[in-house]
Amino acid sequence: MENTKGISRARFLAGAAAVGLAGAVLPAGQAGATGGGRGLRHRGVVYTVGAGETPGxxxxxxxxxxxxxxxxxxxxADTVDVTGDGVDRLTAxxxxxxxxxxxxxxxxxxxxxxxxxxLDSIAECGRFAERLRRQGASVDFSVGCEFWLFVPGIVPGETVLDRVENLQKGTVDEARMQRRLARFTAKAAAVGRDVFHGRLSYAAAQDEEFEPVDWNLFDVVGIDYYSYHRQQADYIRELRRYQRWGKxxxxxEFGTCAYVGAPETAGMGWNxxxxxxxxxxxxGDPVRSERTQAAYLIDLVEVxxxxxxxxxxAFEFVTPDAPHRPDNPRYDLDLASYAITKPIxxxxxxxxxxxxxxxxEAFHALARRYRRCAQSQ
Structure with a gap:
């Protein structure tokens, strides 16, 4: 059943900018312990299936x-993160x-x-994912993304904008918010388990103090990651703490925008x-630099x-509502897009x-790296 009431991440980012969301709500986090690795098992890109902001x-x-x-x-890529709202769009x-x-x-x-x-949307999508899995497809199912933001009743406010504004004002009881978040996450996980019998996950904000998740509920730890460090070793130290669950x-999600200085904003490049x-x-006058975006993505893939x-x-394949305007930089909204392609x-x-x-350039850089990764597996 089609549902077009959802809000895309791009629309949230627009709203967050409108109310002046500060980096404190989506922080970069602290460093943890170190370790080594064995190659990236699944390399992919986020593909959002929202209804679109305009007819075009x-x-x-x-x-x-x-x-x-x-x-x-x-x-x-060997993986597509199919996300957004609308069960028909998601399943197709x-x-x-x-x-x-x-x-x-x-x-x-x-x-x-x-x-x-x-919860009904989770159930419908989970049942479809299970059908794909039983037909032999390789499937992971995530019950959602950053529930504190998208789900009414966890943070006070009827809409995403209301909730962001309340967080920004500092009027939210964080302990109560986290209790509500834990209850809903447990409900969502139970619904997912009931209909899907493969690997279950969830996409959490990277600040564990703000959004603590009981990863015992899931098979795969999922993190939306937007940190910036000058040295790869610092990324590794930071990411190690998410591996303490033994999962x-x-x-x-990971990515940045195509202008000088965007990676240093640690996830606030859209602002x-x-x-x-x-x-x-x-x-202002940001300097477009597709090379900056490409270099950041490859740095993280290597990590x-x-x-x-x-x-x-990588977040994300295309953002249709952020068109590239090479003829008019003042309206080149692609500057604030995390996509690896530019709509024209x-x-x-x-x-x-x-x-x-x-x-x-980010598309080409990822393609070269992903091809190399595939050849080495």
């Missing part, structure tokens, strides 16, 4: 099928990825709707857009390989315009 960026099955083929044949994309022989990481992300609807570790203006525009992690999925409209000022994407 609405989800398209034909476009999705072309993208999945590119992910396999040109990016040389997961089925296409499985048909193409890719490992599927299926993760519904539904927000700003009643708890029951979110496989998956990096469910260079003034969303209060229409049309939205870039603040993940050295640690022998279970999976890593046929008619830049027309919201209904058709569009295509072109690969960024």
């Amino acid at each position: 960026t609405a989800w398209s099955a034909a476009r999705m099928r072309r993208d999945i083929r590119v992910i396999r044949d040109e990016l040389h 994309t997961a089925a296409e990825a499985a048909e193409r022989g890719l490992h599927v990481w299926l993760q519904p992300t539904l927000g700003d709707v009643p708890e029951r609807e979110i 496989p570790l998956a990096i469910t 260079i857009v003034d969303y209060t203006k229409e049309p939205n525009e870039i603040k 993940f390989e050295s640690m022998g992690l279970y999976a890593a999925m 409209k046929d008619r830049p000022d027309d919201p209904a315009s058709d569009w295509h994407w072109e690969p960024k």
Whole structure:
């Protein structure tokens, strides 16, 4: 059953910027212990299946099928993290990825709707993932992403924007929030276990003090990871703490934007857009640098390989609602996008315009690294 009430991560980021979310809510974390590794088992990319912000960026099955083929044949990924809202979109994309022989990481992300609807979405997607698994597909199922943000009732506020604003104001009872979060996470895990009998996971924020997760509920530890360090050894020390559970570790998101200094923002690279203006525009004068984005991604992939992690999925393949405007840098919203491709409209000022994407340097760099990883396995 199709559900279009969810909120995309891109829409959250826009809202967070609008209310002035500070880095304290999505911090980089502290360092832990060291260790070695054996190569990256699953190398992939996040593919979001939201409904689209405008008629021109609405989800398209034909476009999705072309993208999945590119992910396999040109990016040389072996995994697709299928996420977003809309059970029909999620399942159609997961089925296409499985048909193409890719490992599927299926993760519904539904927000700003009643708890029951979110649990129902988890159940529907989990049943579909189980059918794929029984048919011989390689599938992991994640019950969701950062519930504190998306699920009403954990943090006070009817919408994501309300919840972000309350967090930013410091008016949230953190102990109560974490009790509510633990209860819902346990419910979601139980629903997932009931319908899916493969590897179960969840995508948590990397600040364990803010979002503590009982990983005994899951088979794979999943972390959305946006740290910045100058030395690879510091990433390794930081990531080691997530391995203390003795379970496989998956990096469910990692990435940065394509401008000078973006990696140093530790996950806040999107905050260079003034969303209060229409049309939205870039603040200041950031210097576009696709090489900066590519170098950061490869640095992290090398770290993940050295640690022998279970999976890593770059965020993300394409962000249709952040078009590249080489003719007008003030409106080059792709600067604030984490995608490894850049959307280009046929008619830049027309919201209904058709569009295509072109690969960024990050796409080519990942493709080379993923091909090398595949050849070494």
